[in-house]
Amino acid sequence: MASSKKSSASKSSPRLEVKKTYKLYINGTFPRSESGRVYEVSNSKNGFVANPSLASRKDLRDAVVAARAAQSGWAKATAYNRGQILYRIAEMLEGRADQFASEIALASGVTAKKAHDEVLTAIDRWVWYAGWSDKLSAAFGATNPVSGPYYNFTIPEPQGVIAVAPAESFLALIDAIAPAIVSGNTVIALVPGSAAIAAMTFAEVLATSDLPAGVLNILTGSHDELAPWAASHMDIDGFDVSGIDKKKRTDLKVAGAENLKRIHSFDGAISPTRIYAFMEAKTVWHPIGV
Amino acid sequence: MTFEYAPAPESRAIVDIKAKYGHFIDGKFVPGKKHFATINPATEEVLSQISLGGASDVDKAVAAAQKAYTKTWSKLSGKERGKYLYRIARILQERAREFAVLETLDNGKPIRETRDIDIPLVAAHFFYHAGWADKLDYAGLGKSPQPHGVAGQIIPWNFPLLMLAWKVAPALATGNTVVLKPAETTSLTALLFAEVCQQAELPDGVVNIVTGDGSTGAAIVNHPGIHKIAFTGSTDVGKKIARAIAGTNKKATLELGGKGANIVFDDAPLDETVEGIVNGIFFNQGHVCCAGSRLILQEGIADELIEKLKVRMAKIRVGDPLDKNTDLGAINSREQLSKIQELATAGEAEGAERWSPACNLSAKGFWFAPTIFTGVTQAHRIAREEIFGPVLSILTFRTPQEAIEKANNTPFGLSAGVWSEKGSRILWATQQLRAGVVWANTFNKFDPASPFGGYKESGWGREGGKHGLAAYLKEGK
Numbered sequence: 001m002a003s004s005k006k007s008s009a010s011k012s013s014p015r016l017e018v019k020k021t022y023k024l025y026i027n028g029t030f031p032r033s034e035s036g037r038v039y040e041v042s043n044s045k046n047g048f049v050a051n052p053s054l055a056s057r058k059d060l061r062d063a064v065v066a067a068r069a070a071q072s073g074w075a076k077a078t079a080y081n082r083g084q085i086l087y088r089i090a091e092m093l094e095g096r097a098d099q100f101a102s103e104i105a106l107a108s109g110v111t112a113k114k115a116h117d118e119v120l121t122a123i124d125r126w127v128w129y130a131g132w133s134d135k136l137s138a139a140f141g142a143t144n145p146v147s148g149p150y151y152n153f154t155i156p157e158p159q160g161v162i163a164v165a166p167a168e169s170f171l172a173l174i175d176a177i178a179p180a181i182v183s184g185n186t187v188i189a190l191v192p193g194s195a196a197i198a199a200m201t202f203a204e205v206l207a208t209s210d211l212p213a214g215v216l217n218i219l220t221g222s223h224d225e226l227a228p229w230a231a232s233h234m235d236i237d238g239f240d241v242s243g244i245d246k247k248k249r250t251d252l253k254v255a256g257a258e259n260l261k262r263i264h265s266f267d268g269a270i271s272p273t274r275i276y277a278f279m280e281a282k283t284v285w286h287p288i289g290v
Numbered sequence: 291m292t293f294e295y296a297p298a299p300e301s302r303a304i305v306d307i308k309a310k311y312g313h314f315i316d317g318k319f320v321p322g323k324k325h326f327a328t329i330n331p332a333t334e335e336v337l338s339q340i341s342l343g344g345a346s347d348v349d350k351a352v353a354a355a356q357k358a359y360t361k362t363w364s365k366l367s368g369k370e371r372g373k374y375l376y377r378i379a380r381i382l383q384e385r386a387r388e389f390a391v392l393e394t395l396d397n398g399k400p401i402r403e404t405r406d407i408d409i410p411l412v413a414a415h416f417f418y419h420a421g422w423a424d425k426l427d428y429a430g431l432g433k434s435p436q437p438h439g440v441a442g443q444i445i446p447w448n449f450p451l452l453m454l455a456w457k458v459a460p461a462l463a464t465g466n467t468v469v470l471k472p473a474e475t476t477s478l479t480a481l482l483f484a485e486v487c488q489q490a491e492l493p494d495g496v497v498n499i500v501t502g503d504g505s506t507g508a509a510i511v512n513h514p515g516i517h518k519i520a521f522t523g524s525t526d527v528g529k530k531i532a533r534a535i536a537g538t539n540k541k542a543t544l545e546l547g548g549k550g551a552n553i554v555f556d557d558a559p560l561d562e563t564v565e566g567i568v569n570g571i572f573f574n575q576g577h578v579c580c581a582g583s584r585l586i587l588q589e590g591i592a593d594e595l596i597e598k599l600k601v602r603m604a605k606i607r608v609g610d611p612l613d614k615n616t617d618l619g620a621i622n623s624r625e626q627l628s629k630i631q632e633l634a635t636a637g638e639a640e641g642a643e644r645w646s647p648a649c650n651l652s653a654k655g656f657w658f659a660p661t662i663f664t665g666v667t668q669a670h671r672i673a674r675e676e677i678f679g680p681v682l683s684i685l686t687f688r689t690p691q692e693a694i695e696k697a698n699n700t701p702f703g704l705s706a707g708v709w710s711e712k713g714s715r716i717l718w719a720t721q722q723l724r725a726g727v728v729w730a731n732t733f734n735k736f737d738p739a740s741p742f743g744g745y746k747e748s749g750w751g752r753e754g755g756k757h758g759l760a761a762y763l764k765e766g767k
Contacts, residue, residue: 139430140430142756144740144741144755146735146737147414147739148735150732150735152737152739152740154740154741154755154757159745237746249536250536250537251536253532253533253536253537256532257529257530257532257533257536259747260529260532260749262750271765280703280726280745281726281752281757282720282726282727282728282745283726283728283740283741283742283755284727284729284730285728285729285735285740286716286730286732287731
């Protein structure tokens with residue numbers, strides 16, 4: 001969202017700013033919510049900001065279909081390739097850092113300086129996670145010295161489709177999605193409240209960063225509405241509930257038990273264990289002999 | 291040609307089964323209030339009376355484990371903890387035959403398996419984890435990873451002492467203390483293990499054993515003094531546990547059900563493959579969560595392989611578990627036998643073709659002949675549900691892609707098998723299979739250094755290897 005103070009073409013009639021329609025990001029496209037609903041983002045400092053889409057259960061289900069379809073291809077991409085694509089996201093963000101900072105400041109009401117710092121931190125997180133793509137086997141794999149003539153090794157693999165419900169900030173969104181996708185998972189991000197503004201501009205970054213369609217899907221709206229559907233969805237393998245109030249996590253975990261969903265929450269620290277939380281260890285045995 | 295075998299029974303004189311057992315709490319055997327019988331499933335002979343643990347027994351055990359954790363076990367260095375585990379491993383080796391006979395009597399599995407597989411693996415598990423106790427900084431969990439506290443462990447009846455070892459060894463090595471509940475039908479070897487703890491002079495309360503049924507297990511899961519749950523058993527109970535601990539800070543590892551696919555490509559060495567198939571489904575009477583219970587054959591070799599399999603199955607010796615020649619022992623309980631019978635009947639009713647070799651099954655005890663079903667489709671219950679018995683469902687495929695799709699078409703994801711002589715095909719298939727353990731040109735192999743556990747609804751977490759330690763530790767700095 002550009003500043004409304006942009007200069008006009010002629011002095012006599014000031015140019016009216018062209019505002020963006022905030023939609024969802026599903027399967028590499030920008031649909032409106034099938035429900036036709038929006039919600040208002042505004043704050044006391046900046047007044048009305050925008051009407052992002054209020055995603056529905058149906059939007060979530062569409063996003064899961066897209067994420068599932070994209071998953072095996074994304075997991076099959078080489079680790080080098082995935083690392084480069086994540087790094088490319090950092091490059092795309094860097095070029096638009098000022099835009100993100102101004103949007104974050106506008107939507108959340110934080111100071112320009114704070115918003116800018118948040119964007120730079122987010123960019124560095126992408127760089128950090130990008131570098132993990134080809135080191136996960138070294139950190140979380142093993143060759144195992146079993147007692148017998150067998151070659152035995154363990155490798156970490158992505159779990160599949162992961163939903164994330166980050167807190168209401170741009171950095172929290174990045175902290176949830178980067179560790180989930182770097183290993184080869186595909187993701188549905190449930191972005192709450194005012195974080196929708198930067199999140200949907202971030203979707204434009206994704207659309208130009210070689211990330212295959214469906215790998216990352218962004219729904220904006222309400223955790224209270226969407227998280228229970230995500231928790232009970234049988235084709236979602238894992239759920240990062242870091243942005244959801246602790247008391248509300250209990251019901252989500254109860255619902256998620258139906259397919260033994262891996263439900264985790266994390267504090268703000270970056271850690272490779274945040275990646276591994278949404279991976280599975282596979283152990284392979286083969287006899288050795290002539 | 292038919293071979294005749296003279297009986298070769300292992301003597302049961304080596305075991306001394308008491309008429310009645312209590313719980314093992316705070317280093318001592320304490321009498322229980324109510325009791326239930328534990329029987330030999332091969333003969334229905336009552337072996338002993340086992341205490342039915344209630345909430346107050348669990349309370350006492352958790353209090354003892356908590357006290358042992360704060361007063362002794364967490365203050366001990368890793369080096370000293372490790373030495374206790376080495377002691378336990380050595381005593382288990384010394385008393386291995388006693389454990390093997392007792393396990394066979396209580397569980398019904400052949401002495402050949404308890405003697406050569408279960409008990410040696412138990413000792414190996416303690417020996418392996420003993421070495422980790424003072425090396426946890428190298429487990430990939432940061433510097434000085436910390437134990438959770440008291441681990442509540444609930445184990446199944448299919449590998450009673452082995453599952454105890456899988457749970458207790460890593461818990462103690464990482465500095466946790468334990469409240470363990472053995473399965474209702476197979477408590478005896480756990481209670482003998484309590485004696486091993488005494489002989490090893492393990493500090494009181496570090497290992498507590500409360501016997502009982504599902505209600506005893508629920509009391510452990512719901513006890514506020516438990517910090518970590520480790521459960522091996524059915525997916526249904528696993529989901530109940532997941533719901534029960536949803537609002538708590540309890541950590542959990544769950545090793546649950548499976549419906550393992552065993553894929554045979556048309557270039558597989560058929561005779562070796564047949565041995566692997568037999569081991570995959572008839573090992574331990576098929577009471578194996580990772581059993582290769584769905585055989586998925588490439589069409590071109592299906593008929594030939596099924597014929598070879600039938601010839602081989604006719605040579606499986608079903609009978610007295612204590613006989614050293616026995617391949618297939620008794621079904622563990624009447625309840626489990628009914629479940630197997632019910633599913634086998636459903637297999638026939640849904641149109642699959644059932645075959646078993648001629649078997650003389652004893653009238654006493656619980657027995658089920660090794661059985662295969664051909665003409666099975668993915669919709670059949672016997673292709674979808676865990677039978678947990680010596681029953682194999684056979685499906686076919688044409689293209690490798692179809693094999694993978696069939697193999698992965700299940701909510702489970704514990705194990706899978708691949709048979710082929712082509713290296714690249716094996717690696718491709720192992721990559722595609724959504725399962726925690728993949729055996730290529732082998733099946734049902736286990737080792738303490740090898741992580742075990744499932745994808746999807748087969749559970750949470752891993753046991754064994756470096757990966758298994760993570761379940762018992764909080765990440766360090």
